[in-house]
Amino acid sequence: MDSAEHPVTRRISGREYALLALTVVLTVAFLAALAEGTARLIWPEEQRDTCEVWQNGTAHMHPNCQSIVKVAEGSWVVNRYNDCGYRSAAACGPKPPGSLRVAVLGTSVSRGYWIAYEDSFSGRLERTLSQQCRRPVEFQNLSIGAARGPVWHTAANRAPEAFRLGPSALVLVVTNYDLMLYMPPAPPGAHSAPAVGGFNLAFTVGRLRQEFLSDSRAATMAMHAAYTDEDRYLTFFLGHGDSADFLRSPFSPLWRYRLDLFEQTVATLSKLSQAAGVPLVILFSPGRPQVVLAHTKAAGHAGIDPFLFPRALGEIARRHGAVFADATATEDVAADPDHLFYLVDGHPTPAAHAYIAQALDAALVSQVPDFKDCNSGLADGAGAGPAASSRAVK
């Protein structure tokens, strides 16, 4: 092709111009279809959990149900739910004599989205705490997955159900994404959606863009490739205003509002816990931006503090007598921050769950009376490194 000459006719008609434009459009369309088809072949996805049912605005799982799910960036995973519809290996009946039980509340991270139960922090801690405590330790994971509204109200609503299981501790897993769902009520007359019968171009384009990005597997692959660059990912994330404001000091009014609502939920749960005589543990699971900022890219981002948000959560936990565990501070995370999260989906991978398990293990063993006699530190298979150095505050 270097020296090949091609015949050039000295006139192009209007019809030819139109055909050339059509050629460009068709080529782009063909490439887009090819990219989408290839991406779907390489990265199949099944996000719908067939065991999930919705009642009165709350998600439940069919008891003794099994489903197969897969996020595009991950592997196929079999979800098994026990006789109460909890994602747990053990049955939810009366606690076997001599055993310890932990009840877990939370959302998708807590439930171990997109990873096998054995790889989730619950599954890992069942194994390791059983060794450390020299008696069976089981986790009853009451976490709901799909968040359609302020999840902490739902979590609080499930607390009585959790206490009926007779747990040694109630663990509430929280992420910054959970709190993002708290939005102040819209002022009267304000509409985020177009009026009926009207047409809002910006809204429609924005929604189409969002739907394209979430539905297109090629876009997922492209974003995955783009997000492998930590600097670019951080620039992108930090440019997102509200969703990144939990990293900025001082907190924005919206994040203060969210923390206030969260505190109300913790206060309610704490009162219930104290009444039931069950210690409450708040476990913070960080997202990729925090991990990257905390361990590899701390310098060069003025006004950004990756520990600001967990510090605020820790303060709330302390004010209400709850134990606080922060997986951000698990130093081993620094070893491989790029493989801890599904880059586009954002959920933690099995490797990250190992660090979350480390943080919770340290908190349980050091702060929860029933676990006082257990050896600290994780055995092989739970964590990915030396003993956890999480901050446990009471």
Add this chain to the structure above:
Amino acid sequence: MIVPSWEFLGFVLIGAAIFNLARNTRANQFILLAVNILFLASFAASPVLYLPFAGFVLFGFGVLVLLQSGRRAYLATWILLTLLLFCWLKKYSVVPQAFVLHWRYVTIGLSYIFFRVMSLVIDAGQGSLKEPVGFIDYLNYTLNFTCITAGPIQRYQDYKAPPVPLSVFVVGESARHIILGLFKVQIVSGALYLLLQRATNPATITAAFDNRLEHAAAEAAVYPVYLYFNFSGYTDFVIGCALLFGLVLPENFNRPFVSCNFIEFWSRWHMSLSGWLKTYVYNPLLMFLMRRVTVAALEPFLAVFAFFVTFFLVGAWHGQTSEFLFFGLLQGGGVSVNKLYQIAMGMILGRRSYKALGANPVYAAICRGVTFTWFGFTLIWFWSNWGDMGLTANRLGVAPIILGILVVIGVATCVLQGGIWLAAAVGRLAVRNTAIIDSRYFLVACATAMTVALLAVTVILNAPAPEIVYKAF
């Protein structure tokens, strides 16, 4: 400013828009000069850093004025002085350290300016320039921003060909070259660069025989392909950019890997360099030798010697170290042994039988594989150094190296022949007597696909394109 890059392309488009808005030839010359100087100014902030560079350019013009005024008596002296000045500024190892300027100054494109200045000096000295070269023309020719970085090398007579008027076809042709060039550099050579880094890392050589064999083969096979896409991509890009200013730059590559021998290879690879050396070194040298040596039996061997000298210079020009001198020896040696082989085969088989042998597809395919492998092997002295070569050779061992070379010959023979068959088959596909690959619609579809790939890679991966290898010379 990096060439090629999106930034450079933006610069070209703005420059070309202004250039084409001016309808006056004189104004066009000044606009082109301004664009050339602006481009050069992007390499250093202080004018002091340009002083040696400017000195060389002005010295060239001074010599040119002298020669054009009829004072041609000392042509050889002026040629030698130009050469010495170039070697001094490029800090070649032959220049004593005491004479070298020990401060950093701009040398971007100095080699390519040297070729242009030298050809002007020789042509003026021999009276082969049809008309006097004016100062603005001289500057625009020697400092031509589209090809100052890494060529292609163009003679003044070709540069002064009537400019191509801008039309939709010229813009289309320009876009085709630019997109193809960017695609070759950013996507293909970018991917090959990653492969190259893995393939040539001595740390990844293990004791396993298959690993060592794989490394030995990759050492010879990957770099020539990478270099081809890197350099020919750059050339395509700048040819497209120059077209927007009405300038037609020469092609540098003509499917070099289809060559069946090393002499043919050099007539298809970096053609502007080999063509320049053929005009200004090989032909004069051969003429000189033929005038001096009158023994008819020795005549064919004079060409062998002239080939050796010419292609030794081709290799040695690339750098200032002993590795490049050896690279030159391998180029000169390869071409002259190739010529000797042709002479010997002609004598043994007779011209007709040797020609018939050359036309044999199996023989031609094997020759192609050997040519590719030899070039890849010699290139090791181009991109590596004695220390790394010694380390790699020690780790690989003799047997994997020999077997690796044989593997490359075998694979190259098959792959190149397969490529030729495939290209021929695709070339035969036609609609209404027009080959599909020549069809305007096919070209537009290819350019669109390459643009989409380029944008995707640029936007998504944010990866910088690999450097143009020849920028360093």
